Amino acid sequence: MTSSQFFYDPLRVQLLDELKQVYIKLASSEQDKQDLVISLDATTEHGDLLTRELLNKLHEFHQQLECFEQEKQNLYRDKADLEISLATITETTDLFQQELINNRYHLEAEINKRNQKLELQNQQLQKEIQERKKVEAQLHLAASVFQASREGIIITDAHANIISINQAYTDITGYTEAECLGENPRFMTSGKHGNNFYQRMWASILTLGHWSGEIWNRRKSKEVYPAWLSISAVKNEVGEITHFVGIITDNSLQKRSEEKIKQLAYYDALTGLPNRLLFQEHLTQAIKRAQRENHRLALLLINIDGFKDINDALGHPVGDKVLCYTAKYLTHILEPETPMIARLGGDEFTVLIDNLERIQDEIEIAAQIATRILSNLNHAVTIEGHEIFLSTSIGIAIYPQDGTELSTLLKNVDIAKYEAKNKGRNSYRFFTKNDNAEAHKRLTLQNALRYALEREELFLCYQPLLETNTKNIMGVEALIRWQHPSFGMISPAEFIPLAEESGLIIPIGEWVLETACRQSHHWQQQGFTPLLMSVNLSVRQFNQPDLIDRIIKVLQRTDLSPNWLKLEITESLAMNCATKTVQTLKILKSLGIHLAIDDFGTGYSSLSYLKQFNLDILKIDRSFVADISTENDITLVTSIIKMAHGLNMQVVAEGVETEQQFDLLRANGCDYVQGFYFYKPLVEKDITKLLAQQESGQLINVSSASFF
Incomplete structure (x- = not known):
């Protein structure tokens, strides 16, 4: 609805209503006129009787008609006036309405313009509000981060005077904000850095705008601690430094972790000595330095004799304590003379002698140190109630004559160590070029030995044991031999150590035991007088947890009575783990x-x-029998015989090779003898012939016996 319509429509409606009433009245008059005409026509038809009445009525009608006509004319005039008024009003209304429409258009355009402007202003205001909120959130976040950060934060002015710190900084240093405000951070320096350090640090800050690095500071408690510090310079819009911000992280835990990792990576967890990795790095650097400065090195590789037997017999906890004892002892007797003592692994330790100018010095000093180690580590030690007899074997290699690279030196010193063990243990040996050939042969034999049993290359010989007074054969000792298809007959002194080292001694030893027992029972089945079958037990066999069960099963499988089996163990085996030996x-x-x-x-x-x-029998080693010609040796052997008899043991003398030796042993009460003077080790068929001749009273001639 327009504005003109709003103001004039009520008047227009009124006029229209009045005009409608006029039309209604005119319509009513016309209707009355029609009624009168009808009535007049009806009266005429009825006659004169009604004439008078009709005339009266006609007169009244004419009067009424005149009145009506007059009223009609008035109504027409009113109608015309109304129509004129209505037209005037309508025209006026239309003009006013158009004006209102025009005004409305301009007003609406202005309103839209203002609305657009207000909308733009509102959008700008909302954007400013959002930016302000974002800034406030960032400020709040920065404040929260500042206080909640686990890194210590320190803010100074342009003169490096502290103006703010966070709680983490207090936690790290021990100083509160009140104690720090206005102070220069230099009051927390540790004294571990020189002036050059700080000069370089500030030069970087002032030129590059930042610096970061490890620094040692001092806490309020006076404790010096490592930290990682990052310092940045804050500048204003014209590039002037206004503040410095430092972020500090306490590296104490990290340092301890690094030290622990380094300890685990470079040091043996059991003994605390440098491990193989650190030793190799140290040796590599020593070789480079020796090359550069033209001096020599000596490398000693130390191995505990029989260590695996100690582990097998007494368990790893005891073995570990033996290793710790050895490490501690080596450190005690060698430091600070040697630059490094390390444990390479297992029971192997190494000593590095550095910075010697002449090979004579290197050899002499290496020999002196090796001798000192051998003498100091050749004794009994009690560990967890077990008396253990320690000894070592040492290999020695010299740089550069025995190798100019780490791998070569380590290989050659290991070869020298093996040769020392192979020559009787408790000794040292310098590497020689011939040792390489020996090592190669040893490796070849060790590989071949793995197949010797299944290829039936191993066999037994038997050396008779004679009663001294009657010279009758009372027993035999089973001795293993190896007939290699390429190398020929291989001495037990060569392959037995290889078997022990590789672990093959276990199946080989069990095969020897069963073969010997079966042969002894077979001779009994042939009707020969039962013989005492002697079988040597290796260290590894003796230390097997199920040794007793294995022996019982062998006796059951071969049907040999235990009374006809003699087991021999070496003196070193018996004494190495004496407590366990007694029980077994x-x-x-x-x-x-x-x-x-x-x-x-x-x-x-x-x-x-x-x-x-x-024990039942004590066997005197052949080394004493060989030297029995002197008075002192006779006295020593006689003392051993008397001691054994005093302990209710019979005595067997090994290695009897001359009549003089035999006569002296018999004269001094030795019970049994064994040696080449009577018989060398014989194969089964020759022992069978020998036993047959003994049964018939005719001993075989020694010189005609076949032997190996």
């Missing part, structure tokens, strides 16, 4: 098996343990 020997003795200690006099024996071992 006691069980074997209860089964009826005879027990002997072999190579007596070559090791370290305790008379108290010899008594506890409850």
Whole structure:
């Protein structure tokens, strides 16, 4: 609805209503006129009787008609006036309405313009509000980060005076904000950095705008600690420095972790000595330095004799303590003379001797140190109630004559160590070029030995044991031999150490035991007088947890009575783990098996343990028999015989090769003899012939016996 319509329509409606009433009245008059005409026509038809009445009525009608006509004319005039008024009003209304429409258009255009402007202003205001909120959020976040940060934050003015710190900075340094405000951070310096350090730091800050690095500071508690510090310069719009911001991280835990990682990576967890990795790095650097400065190095590789046997017999906890004892002892007797003592792994330790100018010096000093180690580590030690006899074997290699690279030196010193062990242990040996050939042969034999059993290259010989007074054969000792298809007959002294080192001694030893027992029972089945079958037990065999069960099963499989089996162990084996030896020997003795200690006099024996071992036979080592020609040696052998008899043991002398030796042994009460003077080791068929001749009373001539 327009504005003109809003103001004039009520009047227009009124006029229209009045005009409508006029039309209604005119319509009514016309209707009355029609009624009168009808009535007049009707009266005429009825006659004169009604004439008078009709005339009266006609007169009245004419009067009324005149009135009506007059009223009609008035109504027409009113109608015309109304129509004129209505037209005037309509025209006026239209004009006013057009004006209102025009005004409305301009007004609406202005309103739209203002609305657009207000909308734009509103959008700008909303954007400013959002930006302000974002800035406020950032400020709030920055404040929260500042206080909640785990890194210490310190803010100074342009003169490096502290104006703010966060809580983490207090936690790290121990200083509160009140104690720091206005102070220069230099009051927390540790004294571990010189002036040059700080000069370089500030030069970087002032030129590059930042610096970061590790720094050592001092806490309020006076503790010096490592930290990682980052400093940035804050500049205004014209590039002037207004503040410095430092972020500090306490690296104490990281340093401790790094030290722990370094300890785990470079040091042996058990002994605390440098490990193989650190030793190799140190040796590599020493080689480079020796090349550069033209001097020499000596490398000693130390191995604990029989360590695996200690582990097998007494368990790894005892073995670990032996290693710790050895490491501590080496450190005690060698530091600070040697630059490095390390544990390479297992029971191997190494000593590096550095910075010697002449090879004579290197060899002499290496020999002196090796001798000192051997002498100091050649004794009994009690660990967890077990008396253990320690000894070592040492290989020595010299740079540069035995190798100019780390791998070559380590290989050659290992070869030298093996040769030292192979030559009787408790000794040292310098590497020689011939050792390389020996090492190659040893490796070849070790590989071939793995197939020797299944290829039936191994066989047994038997060396008779004679009663001294009657010279009758009372028993035999089973001795293993190896007939290699390429290398020929290989000495037990060559392949037995290889078998022990590789672990093949276990199946080989069990094969020897079963083969010997079966042969002994077979001779009994042939009707020969039963013989005492002697079998040597290796260290690894003796230390097997199920040794007793294995022996019982062998006896059951071969049907040999335990009374006809004699087991021999070496003196060093018996004394190495004496406590366990006593227990094992006691069980074997209860089964009826005879027990002997072999190579007596070559090791370290305790008379108290010899008594506890409850042995049947003591075998004097061939080295004493060979030198029995002198008075002192006769006295020594005689003392051994008397001691053994005093402990209720019989005595066997090994290695009897001359009549003089035999006569002296018999004269001094030796019970049995064994050696080349009578018989060398014989194969089964020759022993069978020998036994047959003994049964018939005709001993075979020694010179005609076949032997190996």
